[in-house]
Amino acid sequence: MTQALDAILEIFTWVGFGAAVAFGVVAVIVWASDGSWLPADAYLDEDGRTIRWIDSDGEVNSAPLAEEDHHRVSAERTGRIWYRHGWHDRMRFTRRPPVLRLLTGLAVGALALGVLASGLSLVAYFVRVAPA
Numbered sequence: 001m002t003q004a005l006d007a008i009l010e011i012f013t014w015v016g017f018g019a020a021v022a023f024g025v026v027a028v029i030v031w032a033s034d035g036s037w038l039p040a041d042a043y044l045d046e047d048g049r050t051i052r053w054i055d056s057d058g059e060v061n062s063a064p065l066a067e068e069d070h071h072r073v074s075a076e077r078t079g080r081i082w083y084r085h086g087w088h089d090r091m092r093f094t095r096r097p098p099v100l101r102l103l104t105g106l107a108v109g110a111l112a113l114g115v116l117a118s119g120l121s122l123v124a125y126f127v128r129v130a131p132a
Contacts, residue, residue, distance in 0.1 A: 016114025023107035044077040
């Protein structure tokens with residue numbers, strides 16, 4: 001029984017730490033490749049389907065507003081957006097991509113699994129070695 005428990009804890013330790021490194025590396029790649037996004041106040045056009053903002057260079061940009069994003073624009077027809085620095089007419093409503101939060105959560109969860117399995121392995125070792 002103890003050998004099976006040791007093997008299971010060892011597997012969970014390696015899987016946890018390995019997955020944490022893998023998800024962490026992918027999260028860093030996604031973060032680095034995302035580029036720079038700057039905040040701006042955007043205004044809904046008269047047609048109700050186009051959102052406009054002024055970037056850091058003073059240029060007016062516009063992008064079509066999807067139907068599912070209309071709730072993000074307030075009653076005053078304004079909203080906070082993030083636009084891509086150095087690009088025209090590219091915006092989103094979040095600073096970082098949603099997949100980055102998922103990858104970071106998976107990396108932290110896998111790290112917690114590895115630490116927990118390592119801790120349980122140490123506890124099992126000392127319980128087994130302790131004099132009765």
